[in-house]
Amino acid sequence: MRNFFNRTVWFLFITTAGGTLLYTLIEIQDRRANTYYVEEGEVPSDLHPTVERKKNQLIDEAEIIGIEVVITEEVRSIEEQEEIYEQGRSTEGEVVTNADGGESYHNYGLAIDFALMNGEGTIVWDMERDGNDNGEADWMEVVDIAKGLGFDWGGDWRSFKDYPHFQMDFGLSIKELKNGKRPKAEPISES
Template identity: 70%
Template sequence: MKVRIIFILLLLVILAYLFFQYQKYSNRPMPSSLHPLVEEASDALIDQAEQKGISIIITDGFRSIEEQNEIYQQGRETDAEIVTYAKGGESYHNYGLAIDFALQPRQGEVIWDLEYDGNENGESDWVEVVDIAKSLGFSWGGDFARFKDYPHLQMDFGLSITELKWGKRPEDVID
């Protein structure tokens, strides 16, 4: 009986904590652009890739919830390939914490070829860009377990999508 009471009290404390955490951040507006640290790292990624003879383009950054829902519908309600499993509000793009990139071998040409070696150094340009991105603090979608999202780079600052939905932002966890 004592164990059951302790368990119930502990559960109530946890629920109260979660409720107050939610209330603390819940009235914050959604971001409307890339987070400044993500934008800075994105610019550094372009510059550092260029130094290795690799030209890249950022194909996507911040997305509104409406834009994310449209992308989510691809392959479900439209005749296209599924490119995401994240609905609006469930993507780090919606919080300004993610970018997508592609290689740009020539002006006006964009490719998503993971094997392409345009700088002819014997290493995939894609892998070189990912290595640079990781050194800048990005996580790579190619490392995701469920859905390999090779163009995707994100900085989550240790925040889950649930915490972001509740209104928590990188500023709350960055020293």
């Protein structure tokens, strides 16, 4: 996919005792389907407000069609991420992530993990269960709702599939997040 940029260039001439200096200031605004301002910030301890709002909408919309969604993970500290990353590597268990500390959207309050509650009150990760008896897997119905709300689904990833994972990256890469970029809560109007 091509990136489109709006570019504004300013020339600033400064006269000093030694001559004239030319400074060129370039402002680049990335338009990669990202309609969110970006601000600098600390690593958050809570979900991003937009992700929080969309998470609640997901739960409500699934409930309307008879599916109980359980959020199993939200914000994860970098230290917690490092521990999970070591699972199946230096500690016992199966590998559950390829994202080391600081390399998960969970670390920036931009991701959630989910499961479903079955009729007996047990949390399940059964992707084929049709608890609302409408002929469709409940899991995939939740995925469809989440995508409609703007989430990306880990089940669509090419390499390491993460089926319980939803995230909103707001057009920001992990590298940008690690360097302090943060999305603001509300989109810019597209006028």
